[in-house]
Amino acid sequence: MTEERPQGRPGPDGPDDDAVPHPFGPGRLGERPAEAEDTAEPEPEPSASDDPVEVEAAAEPEPPIEDEAEDTAEPEESTEPEDAAEPAEPEETAEPEPGDAAEPEPARSKVAITARRGRDPLAAALIGVLTLLLGFAFAVQVRNVGNDQALSGAREEDLVRILDDLNAREERLREQISDQRTALQQLTSSDSQSATALEEARKRAEAIGILNGTVPAQGPGLTMTIRDPDDAVRVADILDAIQELRGAGAETMQIDGVRVGVSTAVTGDPGGLMIDGRPINTPYEFVVIGDPQNMETAMNIPGGVVPRINSRGGSVTIEPADEVVVDALRPLDTPQYASPATGN
Amino acid sequence: MIPILGLAAGVLLGLFFDPTVPLWLQPYLPIAVVAALDAVFGGFRARLDGIFDAKVFVISFVSNVVVAALIVFLGDQLGVGAQLSTAVVVVLGIRIFGNAAAIRRHVFRA
Numbered sequence: 001m002t003e004e005r006p007q008g009r010p011g012p013d014g015p016d017d018d019a020v021p022h023p024f025g026p027g028r029l030g031e032r033p034a035e036a037e038d039t040a041e042p043e044p045e046p047s048a049s050d051d052p053v054e055v056e057a058a059a060e061p062e063p064p065i066e067d068e069a070e071d072t073a074e075p076e077e078s079t080e081p082e083d084a085a086e087p088a089e090p091e092e093t094a095e096p097e098p099g100d101a102a103e104p105e106p107a108r109s110k111v112a113i114t115a116r117r118g119r120d121p122l123a124a125a126l127i128g129v130l131t132l133l134l135g136f137a138f139a140v141q142v143r144n145v146g147n148d149q150a151l152s153g154a155r156e157e158d159l160v161r162i163l164d165d166l167n168a169r170e171e172r173l174r175e176q177i178s179d180q181r182t183a184l185q186q187l188t189s190s191d192s193q194s195a196t197a198l199e200e201a202r203k204r205a206e207a208i209g210i211l212n213g214t215v216p217a218q219g220p221g222l223t224m225t226i227r228d229p230d231d232a233v234r235v236a237d238i239l240d241a242i243q244e245l246r247g248a249g250a251e252t253m254q255i256d257g258v259r260v261g262v263s264t265a266v267t268g269d270p271g272g273l274m275i276d277g278r279p280i281n282t283p284y285e286f287v288v289i290g291d292p293q294n295m296e297t298a299m300n301i302p303g304g305v306v307p308r309i310n311s312r313g314g315s316v317t318i319e320p321a322d323e324v325v326v327d328a329l330r331p332l333d334t335p336q337y338a339s340p341a342t343g344n
Numbered sequence: 345m346i347p348i349l350g351l352a353a354g355v356l357l358g359l360f361f362d363p364t365v366p367l368w369l370q371p372y373l374p375i376a377v378v379a380a381l382d383a384v385f386g387g388f389r390a391r392l393d394g395i396f397d398a399k400v401f402v403i404s405f406v407s408n409v410v411v412a413a414l415i416v417f418l419g420d421q422l423g424v425g426a427q428l429s430t431a432v433v434v435v436l437g438i439r440i441f442g443n444a445a446a447i448r449r450h451v452f453r454a
Contacts, residue, residue, distance in 0.1 A: 123398030128350040130405050134380040135354020141373050143358065144365050155371065155426050 210252050213259035213330040217252050221289035221324040222296060225317045228282040231271030232312040238266045238273060241286065241305045248298035250290035252326050256280035259328040276330070292320035347384065371420060372413040375432055379412035380405060382436045385443040392450040412436065 154162070209215035226233060226241075242260060245253060253260050258275045268274040273284075288295060296318050299306050306316045365373055383405040390396040412432050419428025448454070 123402075124346045126402050127398060128346045130380075130402060131347040131350030131384065132354040132357070134377065134384065134405075135351040135356075136358040137354075137373055137377050137380070138351075139355040139358025140363060140365060141377050143362055144370070144373075155420075157426060 211262070212332065213252065213261040213328075214332050216325065216327040216329065217289055218323060218325045219251075219289045220292055220320075220322050221250075221253075221287070221326075222292045222318055222320045223324060224286040224288065224299065224319075226282070226284040226286070226309060226314055227316075228270075228284070228309075228312075228314045230313040231282075233273070233282075233284070233309060233314055234270050235266050235268065235273060237305070237309060237312075238275075238284070240308070241299070242266070244298050244301075244305050245286070245288050245290070245295055248290065248295040250288045250295055253286060253288040254326050254328040255286050256284055257328050259326070259330040261330050261333075263333055264330075287324050287326050289324060289326055296320060347387070351384075371425065371429070372416055375412045375416050375429055376409045378433055378436045378440075379408040382439050382443070383408045385440050385447070389443045389446045389450075392447060 206215065210217045224241075238255070242253070242255075242264075255275055258264075258278050258280065260275070264276055266273065266275055267277070268279070271282075273280050298304065299316070299318055301307075306318075309316050383401065386404060387396060387401040390400070415432050416425060416429045419425040422428075
């Protein structure tokens with residue numbers, strides 16, 4: 001590009017036309033000799049653009065240019081504003097141009113000075129209108145592209161592509177939604193399941209704890225007191241009492257503050273009885289939770305616990321109650337050899 | 345001076361009125377704007393060259409716009425509108441670059 005600089009004006013032509021084939025290159029250098037042909041050609045614009053160049057080079061610039069401008073300005077004025085406003089219709093402007101280019105020759109002899117006076121405002125007005133239109137269209141287009149309305153001006157294939165993109169994106173998002181929904185469902189259901197299981201396990205642990213004697217218990221039941229002034233009550237009597245009570249529906253019990261569980265042992269001699277190795281003293285106090293009616297009946301059965309103890313010289317009092325508390329605890333028997341069987 | 349004033353006034357008017365571009369014109373307006381810009385650059389260059397002619401400018405302005413829009417219109421009719429408008433923009437862009445280079449040589453002597 002810089003090599004062209006010594007050539008002075010690289011582009012002798014007007015605003016357009018010749019720049020297309022050789023925008024930068026040396027084609028411009030070769031244009032000068034070709035100008036004579038250009039003027040001879042019927043094409044309107046090269047001739048129009050070449051005219052002023054030759055005239056200027058001839059150092060007699062003013063009059064011909066003025067005449068041309070004056071003559072062409074008038075017919076164009078009526079057509080141009082419309083054409084610029086509706087660029088999609090090519091015919092209207094294409095037609096006047098050749099006529100205009102041919103016209104100025106006879107009119108060239110007209111008065112140059114008046115033409116110069118008359119040209120300026122008209123050409124200036126035309127240029128002003130055109131540039132104003134350009135600026136207007138530019139601003140409108142920039143605004144338009146900024147809006148979402150740009151879609152309405154897009155071409156069909158572009159729209160199809162955009163639509164495809166949007167569809168694919170929608171599909172991806174839908175998949176994501178369904179994935180998340182499934183995950184949520186799983187989490188919720190597992191949460192509720194585990195909550196249910198936890199509740200169930202807790203209930204079971206409570207029941208087992210009550211039966212096993214590891215948690216305190218309360219409920220309807222009875223308090224049975226055995227007095228044994230003669231130290232005649234034996235291990236078998238206490239065991240019988242426990243078995244009978246269990247048989248009558250006792251759920252848990254304690255004897256003299258010792259909780260009775262599944263592995264409770266009653267040992268010792270009359271007068272020195274022990275439960276799980278801990279001595280109990282007369283009067284032996286049984287606190288039992290269960291159906292009071294059934295248990296009292298079971299105790300008083302003929303040949304049962306109460307008659308037998310009475311026959312040995314002891315005495316038994318039974319007091320049913322709506323609410324008794326079994327608060328003695330026994331340590332948990334952790335199985336040493338047994339473990340839960342699997343597969344059931 | 346007049347072109348600059350016209351451009352500024354046009355931009356202001358366009359921003360102020362903010363009209364809706366009719367649907368049928370929307371594919372052609374950007375092309376027409378680029379073509380007109382090309383004419384304006386060419387005019388500016390001719391002015392710097394000392395050979396500016398109002399008639400040439402006006403005609404080239406209008407014919408640029410019309411031809412560019414016509415090419416795009418034909419392309420749309422033939423189903424290659426997108427490609428043809430790309431081609432028009434490329435050609436006009438090259439011309440604008442060429443004119444800008446000439447203007448640059450005038451203004452900066454480089």
